[in-house]
Amino acid sequence: MGNILLVSFATLVILNVPLAVGLGLSSLLALAITQKVPLFLIAQRMFTGLDSFPLLAIPLFMIAGRLMERGGISRRLINLATNMVGSVAGGLALVSVLACMFFAAISGSAPATVVAIGAIMVPAMIKAGYDKDFAVALMAAAGTIGVIIPPSIPFVTYGISMNASIGQLFMAGVIPGFIMGGSLMAVCYVIAKKRGYKGTVRPTLKGFLSSLKESIWGLLMPLIILGGIYGGVFTPTEAATVACVYSLFVGIFIYKELTYEETIKSFSEAGVTSAMVMLIIATATAMGWILTTEQIPVKVATAISSVAKDPVILLLLINIILLITGCLMELNAAIIILGPIFLPLLMKMNIDLIHFGVIMVVNMTIGLLTPPLGVNLFVAGGLLKEVTFKQIVKASFPFLVILIVDLFLFTYLPGLSLFLVKLFA
Template identity: 75%
Template sequence: MANILFTLFIIFVVLNVPIGIAIGLSTFGAILASQKVPLFLVAQRLFTGLDSFPLLAIPLFMIAGSLMESGGISKRLINFASNIVGPIPGGLAMVTVLACMFFAAISGSAPATVVAIGSIMVPAMIEAGYDKDFAVGLIAASGMIGVLIPPSIPFVTYGITMNASIGKLFLAGIVPGVLFGLSFMIISYFYAKKRGYKGTAKPTWKSFLTSFKEAIWALGMPAIILGGIYGGVFTPTEAAAVACVYSLIVGFFIYRELTLQNMFKSFANAGVSSAMVGLIIAAATAMGWVLTTEQVPTNVATAISSIAHSKFMLLLLINLILLITGCLMELNAAIIILGPIFLPLIMQYNIDIIHFGVIMVVNLTIGLLTPPLGVNLFVANGLQKDLTLSQVVKASLPFMIFAIIDLMILTYVPNLSLYLTHLLK
């Protein structure tokens, strides 16, 4: 049955069938062809995949991020970031990265981060004399930070799949997100020196304080979310609901840029995105059940153990597998399918499940920047349609190389990502 499933899945992917439908149809086809189990189990497993209270955090965080985006949050974060790093050579590029880091702490979505920040910063960089390909490549790469800094939708998916603490995963994602941001700023600085990109005018204390005052309500949302979770006030799912209410209050009564029209538009956008993710999670859960029934996780673990004779080699091999997978499969689906497969191996080698969550999410996040799936590439390319996809890929290559270097550091120096989680003990 597993052979049929993989064959059908590859065929559907080659035919460019949407990933959620491809996973579902290949699972259904494999069960139908094998005649080993009744077909009603497909529907049962699809329902089981979504029957989870913690999973409710995903659509709620999407709604909160969409509301904050519509409520004028992007320009305030960009203005605040500009007052911090703008005067440095390549200042606008650094503002883009820093603004993505701020917005990541609100949205939890990489494509949303690309659109919210890129729609403002890409035209601004081009007008200031930055090369188009560099500007688009930068925002495509910086958007990856959107799924690392909490709240992070993939970390929620991983926590549910692997029965790991979502709160600890959120904490563990902070350092990787900051590391990615600093790396991209370093690249931007050297590009600026080489190509003559100037910084912005030096801000005054008054302008800095004004920009901070305007952005403080936006910056307060992650503080409330994380503080509430780690303070034991509410669960991650309840934190997502609080974030929605907070977004409505800030958008309507403080920034006063959220209207009924764009509020309903935000609900609709979040609903479509949630439905897409929900379909992928449900279908991936069904596929994961088939693979487990066929003992694929056990067989894969045995095969990898025969090759990898040390923790170092095991992690290197897993990184290679995940990097390739990230190029071909949607992030959440890959977590649900591959997480249980790797679980016996990480238990055998005493790898911390939170640390492995960081490794897995960072690996698959890099896939957002790599063809043929490369969601961030396509979204960023849509901001400057006169560029070809190959130009965007070429421009994003230096950022991808640094991202892989960061991945290796995070893989073999676990205390970097686990340090903040140890503070909770």
């Protein structure tokens, strides 16, 4: 059954069948051909996979992010970032990365971050003389921070799949997220000096304080979420509900930019995106059940154990596997399927599950920037039609390299992920 499942799924991926359909159809084929168990078990497992209170956090965080985006928060965050780093060489590029870091603390979604910030910053960079392919590729790369800095939808998925604390995962993503943002800004600065991209704004203290005042309501949201979770006030799922209510309140009564029509559009867009993600999670859960039934995790663990005798080699092999997987599979599905496969090895080598959560999510995040799947590449490409996909891939290479360097830092320096977790334990 396992062989049929994997071969059929690989074939469907090559044929470019939608991922959710490929996951579900390959699972059905495996059961239908072997006739070991009734087919209705697929529907049962899909339902069971979604019958989880913590999973409610995914659509709720998506709604909160959309409401904040349409409520004017992205423009205010960009103004704040401009007053912080706009005068430096490559100022607009640095502003783009910094604004993505701010918005990541609201949306929890990489594509949402690319669209919200890129729609404003790509035209601004082109108008200031930046190369078009550079501007688009930068937004694709900077958007990856959207799923590292909390709240993070993939961290929710990982926490549920691996029975790990979602609150601790959120806290573990803070320092890696800032390191990724800082390293991307460093690459931008080097490229800007080489190509002559100059700063466009002379920031003043008055301008900074004014922009900080305007954006403070948006910046408070991640503090409320993390503070509430670690203070024991609410669970991560309840925190997502608080984020929705807070986003509505700020957009309607504080910024007064969230109209009835914009609110309906926010819920509609979040609903469509959530349905796609949840269907992928449901079908991935069904496939994961078949893999577990066929003892695939145990077999993979045994095979890797014969090669990897210590944690250093083990994590290197896992990183290679995850980097390749990230090029081919949606990150939430990959987490649900591969996480339990690696779990016996992690337990055997005493590797912290929170630390590994950061490793896995960063790996899958890099997959957003690598073809053929490369979701961020396609989303960013939609911001500027005259730039080809090939140009975006080529321009994103320096950013891809630095993110892989960051990945290995997080892999072999667990303190970067676990410092805040231990500090607030």
